[in-house]
Amino acid sequence: xxxxxxxxxxxxxxxxxxxxxxxxxxxxxxxxxxxxxxxxxxxxxxxxxxxxxxxxxxxxxxxxxxxxxxxxxxxxxxxxxxxxxxxxxxxxxxxxxxxxxxxxxxxxxxxxxxxxxxxxxxxxxxxxxxxxxxxxxxxxxxxxxxxxxxxxxxxxxxxxxxxxxxxxxxxxxxxxxxxxxxxxxxxxxxxxxxxxxxxxxxxxxxxxxxxxxxxxxxxxxxxxxxxxxxxxxxxxxxxxxxxxxxxxxxxxxxxxxxxxxxxxxxxxxxxxxxxxxxxxxxxxxxxxxxxxxxxxxxxxxxxxxxxxxxxxxxxxxxxxxxxxxxxxxxxxxxxxxxxxxxxxxxxxxxxxxxxxxxxxxxxxxxxxxxxxxxxxxxxxxxxxxxxxxxxxxxxxxxxxxxxxxxxxxxxxx
Numbered sequence: 001x002x003x004x005x006x007x008x009x010x011x012x013x014x015x016x017x018x019x020x021x022x023x024x025x026x027x028x029x030x031x032x033x034x035x036x037x038x039x040x041x042x043x044x045x046x047x048x049x050x051x052x053x054x055x056x057x058x059x060x061x062x063x064x065x066x067x068x069x070x071x072x073x074x075x076x077x078x079x080x081x082x083x084x085x086x087x088x089x090x091x092x093x094x095x096x097x098x099x100x101x102x103x104x105x106x107x108x109x110x111x112x113x114x115x116x117x118x119x120x121x122x123x124x125x126x127x128x129x130x131x132x133x134x135x136x137x138x139x140x141x142x143x144x145x146x147x148x149x150x151x152x153x154x155x156x157x158x159x160x161x162x163x164x165x166x167x168x169x170x171x172x173x174x175x176x177x178x179x180x181x182x183x184x185x186x187x188x189x190x191x192x193x194x195x196x197x198x199x200x201x202x203x204x205x206x207x208x209x210x211x212x213x214x215x216x217x218x219x220x221x222x223x224x225x226x227x228x229x230x231x232x233x234x235x236x237x238x239x240x241x242x243x244x245x246x247x248x249x250x251x252x253x254x255x256x257x258x259x260x261x262x263x264x265x266x267x268x269x270x271x272x273x274x275x276x277x278x279x280x281x282x283x284x285x286x287x288x289x290x291x292x293x294x295x296x297x298x299x300x301x302x303x304x305x306x307x308x309x310x311x312x313x314x315x316x317x318x319x320x321x322x323x324x325x326x327x328x329x330x331x332x333x334x335x336x337x338x339x340x341x342x343x344x345x346x347x348x349x350x351x352x353x354x355x356x357x358x359x360x361x362x363x364x365x366x367x368x369x370x371x372x373x374x375x376x377x378x379x380x381x382x383x384x385x386x387x388x389x390x391x392x393x394x395x396x397x398x399x400x401x402x403x404x405x406x407x408x409x410x411x412x413x
Contacts, residue, residue: 006059006061031049034081040362046071076313078313083316116215124207124211156182168200169244170240170243171200180384218260244280285405312385379397
């Protein structure tokens with residue numbers, strides 16, 4: 001797609017980067033079929049191709065409007081279109097640039113502005129999330145049914161491993177996960193411990209930066225990224241094998257540190273090293289268990305009933321790990337339900353459900369219809385945002401898949 005950068009943006013690195021990405025788009029329209037918002041709304045401006053054209057107009061000097069910003073806001077950044085695109089357009093990076101350029105010219109105001117500020121002041125900080133969660137859990141009996149369903153139930157993480165192994169890896173605790181689903185990382189630690197790997201958190205590391213970055217507070221997101229790099233660096237220098245993420249949304253962000261901080265003279269090299277070390281928990285387990293005989297787990301796994309696995313967009317499209325988790329669960333002996341349209345988004349998409357609730361809930365309802373069609377006994381996923389979103393809509397417990405593996409391993413050990 002030929003693009004002529006406007007003279008006013010000729011030296012802007014964002015416009016230069018956008019122009020390089022825009023060149024790859026051949027306007028074929030393959031992305032329309034897999035775009036969740038286009039399928040719901042039928043408006044080309046709410047499709048990747050339409051949004052790409054809107055960004056092209058801004059780069060060429062056309063003045064964006066509130067409508068331009070709305071169409072970019074409606075994008076879930078699910079990156080399904082990247083999986084579909086025959087030309088390799090890095091749409092996720094492009095839409096981040098587009099939002100930055102547009103919001104600079106069409107700033108937010110009023111309730112919308114303050115709602116974003118309020119969420120950004122709480123959600124990315126685990127010590128602020130915990131007391132609010134406690135309040136919600138305490139008041140659940142008197143809350144309206146729909147609101148009560150969105151409050152995660154209390155989880156017990158269980159005992160953490162006490163052994164120390166020669167092999168060790170870091171784990172990103174995240175922002176909301178320690179309070180809302182503490183069993184996830186505890187399960188990951190127990191599973192890896194059973195196979196000779198110590199999993200260590202870093203008290204100084206915090207939010208991966210995704211919440212700020214995708215709400216266009218990109219400078220603050222970079223601050224959080226640098227803080228995490230500083231927190232992890234001593235362990236990296238001492239031989240840490242990997243930085244594990246158990247939330248696939250965080251995994252996409254950490255794997256992108258090298259790209260986001262590429263122009264930072266103090267952090268570019270370190271950020272690239274962090275991105276190279278970043279692994280989703282499933283990548284590590286597939287490697288660790290490659291030569292393991294898992295037959296001993298299969299009877300117990302089969303007795304747990306059918307599992308409907310929701311593969312988050314950030315896992316299959318963002319990290320490009322489609323069907324990897326499903327294959328591993330199959331090796332353990334779990335019976336997986338067939339899930340129609342498993343490539344589509346559940347509508348969680350980070351904070352999307354807070355800012356686009358109508359679209360988000362439509363997507364969630366569609367996803368739950370497909371997940372529940374085979375009447376599974378358990379719904380499992382790989383990302384806390386999807387987990388809580390689906391749980392709130394279904395009224396039934398949704399687990400992280402590593403908890404299922406943990407139940408097998410700890411019963412056998």
